Amino acid sequence: MNKDKQNLEDQLQLWRQNKKKENLKYVLLSAAGILSVLVIWQLAVVLGLVNERLLPAPTRILNTLIFKINNKAPDGNMLGVNIMASLQVALSGFLAAIVIGVPLGLLMGWWTYADRFIRPIFELIRPVPPIAWIPLVVVWMGVGLKAKALIIFFTAFVPCVINSYTGIKLTSQTLIDVSRTFGAPNYEIFWKVGVPSSLPMVFAGIRVALGNSWSTLVAAEMLAASAGLGYMIQIGRTVARPDIVIVGMVVIGAIGAFLSMLLSRAEKYFLRWKINR
Amino acid sequence: MPNEDTRPIKVEVKNLTKKFGDLLVLDDMSFHIRKGEFVCVVGPTGCGKSTFLNCLTRIHMPTSGDLYIDGVPADPKKHNISFVFQEPSALPWLTVEDNIAYGLKIKKLPKEEIKKRVDQILDLMGLQEFRKSYPGELSVSAEQRIIIGRSFAMQPDLLLMDEPYGQMDVKMRFYLEDEVIRLWKELGSTVIFITHNIEEAVYLAEKVMILTNKPAKIKEEVKIELPRPRDITDPKFIEYRNYITDKIKWW
Amino acid sequence: MDQKTTKQKAVHSILYWGLPVLAVVLIAVGWISFSAFNPELMPSPAQVWERLVKTFTKPIAKTTLFGHAWASLRRVLLALLVSWVFGIAFGILIGWNKKARAFFGSIFEVIRPIPPIAWIPIVIMWFGIGEFPKILLVFIGTFVPLVINTSTGIEMVDRINIQVGQIFGGKNRQILKEIVIPTALPSIFAGIRTSVSSGWTTVLAAEMLGANAGLGSLVTRGWQGSDLSLVMVSVITIAIIGALLSTILQKLEKVVCPWNN
Numbered sequence: 002m003n004k005d006k007q008n009l010e011d012q013l014q015l016w017r018q019n020k021k022k023e024n025l026k027y028v029l030l031s032a033a034g035i036l037s038v039l040v041i042w043q044l045a046v047v048l049g050l051v052n053e054r055l056l057p058a059p060t061r062i063l064n065t066l067i068f069k070i071n072n073k074a075p076d077g078n079m080l081g082v083n084i085m086a087s088l089q090v091a092l093s094g095f096l097a098a099i100v101i102g103v104p105l106g107l108l109m110g111w112w113t114y115a116d117r118f119i120r121p122i123f124e125l126i127r128p129v130p131p132i133a134w135i136p137l138v139v140v141w142m143g144v145g146l147k148a149k150a151l152i153i154f155f156t157a158f159v160p161c162v163i164n165s166y167t168g169i170k171l172t173s174q175t176l177i178d179v180s181r182t183f184g185a186p187n188y189e190i191f192w193k194v195g196v197p198s199s200l201p202m203v204f205a206g207i208r209v210a211l212g213n214s215w216s217t218l219v220a221a222e223m224l225a226a227s228a229g230l231g232y233m234i235q236i237g238r239t240v241a242r243p244d245i246v247i248v249g250m251v252v253i254g255a256i257g258a259f260l261s262m263l264l265s266r267a268e269k270y271f272l273r274w275k276i277n278r
Numbered sequence: 279m280p281n282e283d284t285r286p287i288k289v290e291v292k293n294l295t296k297k298f299g300d301l302l303v304l305d306d307m308s309f310h311i312r313k314g315e316f317v318c319v320v321g322p323t324g325c326g327k328s329t330f331l332n333c334l335t336r337i338h339m340p341t342s343g344d345l346y347i348d349g350v351p352a353d354p355k356k357h358n359i360s361f362v363f364q365e366p367s368a369l370p371w372l373t374v375e376d377n378i379a380y381g382l383k384i385k386k387l388p389k390e391e392i393k394k395r396v397d398q399i400l401d402l403m404g405l406q407e408f409r410k411s412y413p414g415e416l417s418v419s420a421e422q423r424i425i426i427g428r429s430f431a432m433q434p435d436l437l438l439m440d441e442p443y444g445q446m447d448v449k450m451r452f453y454l455e456d457e458v459i460r461l462w463k464e465l466g467s468t469v470i471f472i473t474h475n476i477e478e479a480v481y482l483a484e485k486v487m488i489l490t491n492k493p494a495k496i497k498e499e500v501k502i503e504l505p506r507p508r509d510i511t512d513p514k515f516i517e518y519r520n521y522i523t524d525k526i527k528w529w
Numbered sequence: 530m531d532q533k534t535t536k537q538k539a540v541h542s543i544l545y546w547g548l549p550v551l552a553v554v555l556i557a558v559g560w561i562s563f564s565a566f567n568p569e570l571m572p573s574p575a576q577v578w579e580r581l582v583k584t585f586t587k588p589i590a591k592t593t594l595f596g597h598a599w600a601s602l603r604r605v606l607l608a609l610l611v612s613w614v615f616g617i618a619f620g621i622l623i624g625w626n627k628k629a630r631a632f633f634g635s636i637f638e639v640i641r642p643i644p645p646i647a648w649i650p651i652v653i654m655w656f657g658i659g660e661f662p663k664i665l666l667v668f669i670g671t672f673v674p675l676v677i678n679t680s681t682g683i684e685m686v687d688r689i690n691i692q693v694g695q696i697f698g699g700k701n702r703q704i705l706k707e708i709v710i711p712t713a714l715p716s717i718f719a720g721i722r723t724s725v726s727s728g729w730t731t732v733l734a735a736e737m738l739g740a741n742a743g744l745g746s747l748v749t750r751g752w753q754g755s756d757l758s759l760v761m762v763s764v765i766t767i768a769i770i771g772a773l774l775s776t777i778l779q780k781l782e783k784v785v786c787p788w789n790n
Contacts, residue, residue, distance in 0.1 A: 027631040030631035031634070031635035032635070034631070034633060035635050035636055055654065114544050128771045129768045131730065133748060134764075136751070136752040136764075137761075216644035216647075223650070231646075238653060253644065254639070258642040
């Protein structure tokens, strides 16, 4: 009996070790992927296969990145200032969209009359691509923080509303019935069943909103701003400095990924009860 | 078990009729249930057992007929009605102990009372070690037990169960049936239990109500006079079981 | 709860049909009064209509409104065709093959967070503002959602379905073709839908930042020339086309994936 148990434990150990080896293999492959791209790139520039004035080498880009941290040239702001400016605009529009959009979507999904009234207004906003709002908002409100935040608001608002609406519409009728037999009034069922049950979809909507916000921010800054990462890229283009442009792109991507990771953390916490069977 | 049932009447149903459009599902059903009684309802598949329960819980309103609890027309806001559905209906985002407390919180019971009852149920069902777990982490049968615990915690006027063990395997069923009897004895609730499993009905019930095919009427009420714990191999048990099975097969 | 009195039903009807009408009326009134009080900020509906008509009689850059709309659409469609082929193929590759996912997926994950719009300056630096760079940009914008949705769809195919295929003696490629891809079809379609809307917004951005033809260029032209009516006409056209594309795709999805509900 003991021999069998020992055998099983040995097998388990072996399986675990193999799993670790496999995972390591994949991690190495991933690193190899990125490294090979960088190496090929660097070689292409060094060997003159690619015009350095169009596509600088990765090493040059790294230099520029470090340079920008403390230098205002050529766009007039240090890197940190640009990052802050972008984040400020993006986050204010994004958070406003969540605070207004999610409750609105939930209410529209639960109460028919709210849906009937707000829907036409919403359907007017929805098909307009966010970037098309830029000229209108700029004419109405200038190029200040409020104007840009409003543009971001429009693009983040739509997925928040749609997903919250869909999420709460999918509330399980069984759970609603359970609450009714306990004698809960409608608003209590909304709050105790509808809202928690819609959270997974709400988070999906917030995730889309985040992507939209960050993307539209870049566009808004390229068209109408004096600071920020989008602005920095635009200036980089006009002074023919591709290294600045690429540094900007990389930083934009990195911050976008970082914000996305923060959202995932929050999602893990709020949805910790959710297990996919 | 006294031969003369002197318990007060808890639930009185008069002329319960339910139509969906032109389709007559429940036909003029009248019966009463005493306080603390455990009644099983059996009938052919599709005869309207679930509709029957839904009318009792006011999820559907009957086309005509009256339902009285303690002599007063039934109202989920006033009365304590608990319902256990066929599908597990635990709220996935609440822990086990919060799920059990769910109905009590809706009824706005004081905090200490809620805590006391939740602890009592957790103890009675042996779920103490899972109190902080989420339903998604437990098996389907565990989830259903939580629901039953939630229902009993309400100390309801009326506890309705719609084939709650329909999806469990045999061994789990026996365990759960003993558990529900234990809870019932301890808390003295009035229970209406729907099942299509005759053996289960005879095992659990003090009285078995047999429904006819659609449109459903009450065919017969059979009193089960067997001591507990019941033995499914006992000849008298088997006699009851066969009797009821025949009554249903006849249709 | 089931039965309502006739009076309740009447009130419900009035609210049900009346509320949306009320909303539309409020919007119209809002627009008209806003433009009346702030004519330099917002043209009136009448002015916008006039401007719309004028685009046909006095074409801009020698093209009517339809011409511009078509210019935009054409770029999107061309890019989409390429993007669909490569995006779905790549998505299937990294969804199906773990090694490919590790190697290429990592590169993809680095490119992915960069919004397509951020590519515009570098693409303009490399290729100018002609047709090709625009199509390239739309390709970049549409490639990403396609790959993500396709690979996720493939990854999520229930192991059970795959195992069933293996029991029936299917070879890997067969399983891929006959079980995995059809199961992933709804996800792939979701990717297609996202790519279309993403493509439409990207082409707009690209045109707004440098083009002679296309609806985005009209917006910029109107904006810089303080011709707000033109801006409104373009924005409304953009919105209508966007909505049409979206509806067409929804209908298409019902045909291709009827089981998906």
